[in-house]
Amino acid sequence: MPDFEQLKQKAHDLPLAPGVYIMADKNGKVIYVGKAKALRNRVSQYFVDSAGHSEKTRAMVRNIHDFSVIIAQSEFEALVLECSLIKLHQPKYNILLRDDKGYPYIRLDMNEEYPNLTMVSKPLEDGAKYFGPYGGRSVTQNAINTIKTTLRLPSCSKKFPRDIGKDRPCLNYHMGQCDGWCQKLGSQRQYYETVRQAQLILEGKYKQAAAELREQMEAAAEELKFEQAAELRDRCLAIESLGKKQRVVSGAMADTDIIGWYSNDNRGCFVVLHYIGGNLVDKEFRLTEPDSGENALTALVKQYYLERTHLPREILLPHLMEDSELFAQLLSGRGHKVKISVPQRGDKTELIKLAHKNAVEEAERVTTAAERVNKTLELVAQLLGLPEIPKRIEAYDMSNTAGIDMVGSMTVFVDGNPLKRDYRTFKVKDENIKDDYHAMQEVLTRRLTRLVDKSEGFENRPDLLLMDGGQAQCSAAEEVLAQLGLVIPVYGMVKDDRHRTRALMTASGQEISISGNQAVFSFFGKIQEETHRFAIEYHRSLRAKKVKQSELEKIKGVGQARRTALLKHFKTIKAIKAAALEELEAVVPKPAAKAVYEYFHKGTDETCE
Numbered sequence: 001m002p003d004f005e006q007l008k009q010k011a012h013d014l015p016l017a018p019g020v021y022i023m024a025d026k027n028g029k030v031i032y033v034g035k036a037k038a039l040r041n042r043v044s045q046y047f048v049d050s051a052g053h054s055e056k057t058r059a060m061v062r063n064i065h066d067f068s069v070i071i072a073q074s075e076f077e078a079l080v081l082e083c084s085l086i087k088l089h090q091p092k093y094n095i096l097l098r099d100d101k102g103y104p105y106i107r108l109d110m111n112e113e114y115p116n117l118t119m120v121s122k123p124l125e126d127g128a129k130y131f132g133p134y135g136g137r138s139v140t141q142n143a144i145n146t147i148k149t150t151l152r153l154p155s156c157s158k159k160f161p162r163d164i165g166k167d168r169p170c171l172n173y174h175m176g177q178c179d180g181w182c183q184k185l186g187s188q189r190q191y192y193e194t195v196r197q198a199q200l201i202l203e204g205k206y207k208q209a210a211a212e213l214r215e216q217m218e219a220a221a222e223e224l225k226f227e228q229a230a231e232l233r234d235r236c237l238a239i240e241s242l243g244k245k246q247r248v249v250s251g252a253m254a255d256t257d258i259i260g261w262y263s264n265d266n267r268g269c270f271v272v273l274h275y276i277g278g279n280l281v282d283k284e285f286r287l288t289e290p291d292s293g294e295n296a297l298t299a300l301v302k303q304y305y306l307e308r309t310h311l312p313r314e315i316l317l318p319h320l321m322e323d324s325e326l327f328a329q330l331l332s333g334r335g336h337k338v339k340i341s342v343p344q345r346g347d348k349t350e351l352i353k354l355a356h357k358n359a360v361e362e363a364e365r366v367t368t369a370a371e372r373v374n375k376t377l378e379l380v381a382q383l384l385g386l387p388e389i390p391k392r393i394e395a396y397d398m399s400n401t402a403g404i405d406m407v408g409s410m411t412v413f414v415d416g417n418p419l420k421r422d423y424r425t426f427k428v429k430d431e432n433i434k435d436d437y438h439a440m441q442e443v444l445t446r447r448l449t450r451l452v453d454k455s456e457g458f459e460n461r462p463d464l465l466l467m468d469g470g471q472a473q474c475s476a477a478e479e480v481l482a483q484l485g486l487v488i489p490v491y492g493m494v495k496d497d498r499h500r501t502r503a504l505m506t507a508s509g510q511e512i513s514i515s516g517n518q519a520v521f522s523f524f525g526k527i528q529e530e531t532h533r534f535a536i537e538y539h540r541s542l543r544a545k546k547v548k549q550s551e552l553e554k555i556k557g558v559g560q561a562r563r564t565a566l567l568k569h570f571k572t573i574k575a576i577k578a579a580a581l582e583e584l585e586a587v588v589p590k591p592a593a594k595a596v597y598e599y600f601h602k603g604t605d606e607t608c609e
Helices: 005-010 039-047 055-062 075-090 138-153 187-204 208-221 224-249 296-306 324-332 347-384 436-452 471-484 516-551 562-570 573-578 580-586 592-602
Strands: 017-025 031-038 067-070 105-108 117-120 130-132 256-263 268-276 279-288 314-316 339-341 392-399 405-413 425-428 464-467 490-495 503-507 511-514
Touching: 005 039, 005 067, 005 347, 005 562, 017 039, 017 075, 017 130, 031 039, 031 075, 039 392, 039 511, 055 580, 075 324, 105 138, 105 187, 117 562, 208 224, 208 436, 208 471, 224 392, 256 296, 256 347, 268 347, 279 296, 279 347, 296 324, 324 339, 324 592, 347 516, 392 516, 405 436, 405 516, 425 436, 425 573, 436 471, 464 471, 464 516, 471 490, 503 516, 516 562, 580 592
Parallel strands: 256 314, 314 339, 392 464, 464 490
Antiparallel strands: 017 031, 017 067, 105 117, 105 130, 256 268, 268 279, 392 405, 405 425, 490 503, 503 511
């Protein structure tokens, strides 16, 4: 526990100056970043009577081991520094917009020889230009495709200049959707200028892009190049139409943003409604961790707008945010003036209510599923007498064919949902093991030893172990736990005559019925089905691989390396059988290829008249 008296005295000794304070835990990890007009007054508040603090603030204070401050020259400088440090450290107790892959960017590097529009999850400090974030991956990809089609840029997978002139043009060229850059029908300079027009559209400067094309169109008409002028005219009209759509999609054309914010005990939701001329054109929302603190909205507004490429003229909030004037000044420094206000009456207050309603509906929609799972886990904890709900559950099953090719599977459920990246499979190494009991012991010994050793990929400790089986499998698990000095609850999942999980069983043979609660019954049934499926799939894949290898092993003169090369190239025995001699020779030496070909074609009539 931190020495609060020392921290309190340290806070009392701070100057009455603007700046940023950085809270750290016992490991030195930054857990909170805040800004203050007067550092002494603000930081001292954390180390006085906590009755007025929220539960989240009390939890944060309990974990403060030390803090540091950075004194700023002005409150505005402190605001900029606070935003930068939050983005850098992503502190646990600052409410954060989730870094969701559903909100991607468009990347364009004009320093490349042949620049291209690509979709990325987040911007990097690599000298490229990034536009967004957009409302979703499909929206972003559609924007890229539309721009490329309009400007007749390549949308294929070819790389320029590497692939220029290497192949015939694709269907897009024949459909008039690409200018055939792969055939070098245009110069690199022309390509670059076309991509620059795409950049202007993404920046919201579609009028400038259209004006440049209009000049080219008029010049072509004066030179009596009427076909070229007609193409430029059509492209100019397409850009004007596309520019309007693109600016709506990116929020660049919005003159007013309406902010909504709602938080329940499980989830928060931050909503932005984009309006143009009083008409709603788009909606964005981000889910966050729950936070009912009065500064939550301030933090979310800062994070949202500092990552935006385009900004509205006005931002309407449900209540006044801290530092609203300073933040408006910061945003206004990035282009046009931005006004931040809180409507008190009239139509704008109705818009605030609409944004709040959207935030409530989105948060409750997601929360309903989360709450249902959490309630089920609470019932599981009560049923099994666990001290707390099992956050991480690991389930195990064995699969074999008459004691041959014994394999084990480990599935993982975190917060009631499958975490497939943590699934693991085990091939039983001891060939003398022919029964599930000893096979389960070997599998669990390998897994739990890695837990003790904190091996990468196995370092997370389960709160509950489930065995697909009864008393014997539980006994096997408890013996392994005892040998390793671990205490983790273990239960077997017992099936009824319809192969549904009807009860849980302890190593002592005690059964705990779960059929009386449908949610718990379905929950354990889902785990058992998933674990069994995963084990069976792994076992089948090993058997299939073994069958492939055994068929090739019959061919004289074809060793392990050759067999592996053939399977890697052709994937299946059927494909190897169907391959021509020349195809086989392209993978393995001619003698081996001939042996394989003759083996699979023996007895066939190869002559022709």
